[in-house]
Amino acid sequence: MKIPISVLVVIYTAKNEVLLLERADHPGFWQSVTGSLDTTDEPLIEAARRELFEETGIDSRLLNDGAVVSMNHSVTYEIYPEWRHRYPPGVTQNVEHWFKVCLPDRVPVKLAPREHLSYRWVALQDAPKMCFSPSNQEAIQKLNSI
Secondary structure (H helix, E strand, O other): OOOOEEEEEEEEEOOOEEEEEEEOOOOOOEEOEEEEOOOOOOOHHHHHHHHHHHHHOOOHHHOOOOOEEEEEEEEEEEOOHHHHHHOOOOOOEEEEEEEEEEEOOOOOOOOOOOOEEEEEEEEOOOHHHHEOOHHHHHHHHHHHHO
């Protein structure tokens, strides 16, 4: 069962391009890197680094120190009914913690095929409109203000 605490990791370049991933379980649904904690005591930053690597193949250990940065923001949202079976009975909400990774330029992406079908680098101003998740849209919009 999934833990209802997750991370959202927005990956973008110095040229203001955002990496978006198309969900395998919902083609046409685009998002940033997301994932739940593996254990209740997993540090959020470690979950963000782990999910970054699992979903894109980007190894934070090969980036500049401090490349994975907390946005010091979290949101609580209602879990979509079709995904509630992944959580313990009665769990209807998830707390999502936001992180960002700024890369100097695009990097090769290696998708986790069970999770994502494809990826795109999208202009920062266009990326929120592609995301199905309102919190993902908001996180991308906040990149300019953080």
